[in-house]
Amino acid sequence: MSLFVFLDLDGVLNTESSQRYWSIVDPEHSAIKLDSEAVENLNIIMKMYEPKLVISSTWRLQFKPAILKEILLANGLHIPRPEELDITPHHPPIGSEQGRGNEILAWLKNNGSPEHYLVIDDESFDIREQIPKEHTCFVTGGWHGHGFSKWHVKHAIEKLDKMGVPQCPQCPQC
Numbered sequence: 001m002s003l004f005v006f007l008d009l010d011g012v013l014n015t016e017s018s019q020r021y022w023s024i025v026d027p028e029h030s031a032i033k034l035d036s037e038a039v040e041n042l043n044i045i046m047k048m049y050e051p052k053l054v055i056s057s058t059w060r061l062q063f064k065p066a067i068l069k070e071i072l073l074a075n076g077l078h079i080p081r082p083e084e085l086d087i088t089p090h091h092p093p094i095g096s097e098q099g100r101g102n103e104i105l106a107w108l109k110n111n112g113s114p115e116h117y118l119v120i121d122d123e124s125f126d127i128r129e130q131i132p133k134e135h136t137c138f139v140t141g142g143w144h145g146h147g148f149s150k151w152h153v154k155h156a157i158e159k160l161d162k163m164g165v166p167q168c169p170q171c172p173q174c
Helices: 016-025 036-049 065-074 099-110 150-163
Strands: 004-007 052-055 117-121 136-138
Touching: 004 036, 036 150, 052 065, 099 117, 117 150, 136 150
Parallel strands: 004 052, 004 117, 117 136
Antiparallel strands: none
16 A cells, blocks of 8 residues: 655745755755755654655756755655655646646546545645545645644644554654
């Protein structure tokens, strides 16, 4: 039984506070720095459930999957099967009331309609009409917030447990 996590980056792992901090530490912006606390929190889910990661963020339009994988791994994100990292298809226009939700639905349809998936995003306007709420974990505060927090970890675990998704038996968090 596979679990798929659809991940947005801005507002989830990339926050205003992390960018403000890194602009002081790394003024040349030689590397993309994500919010280390948000990454650490998401790693709890990534290690507990070992999901396949699908990037639904608009970053997938700027970076090829191999570069996205490098960015995430360089920032400490645990990706159980990095070779399987995928992206959702692009169905313009982005920002429409159904954009990202329809892209996630298209990915699900093209990949056998798996029943175990979780969408982690900071914006609901283009997802809530297409994706059932039991499959969503919305990170409030957006870009100006604190990203994926301990509360979101608890919320995600509750949803995954209700779906009957088994936890990794070798996981140190289990």
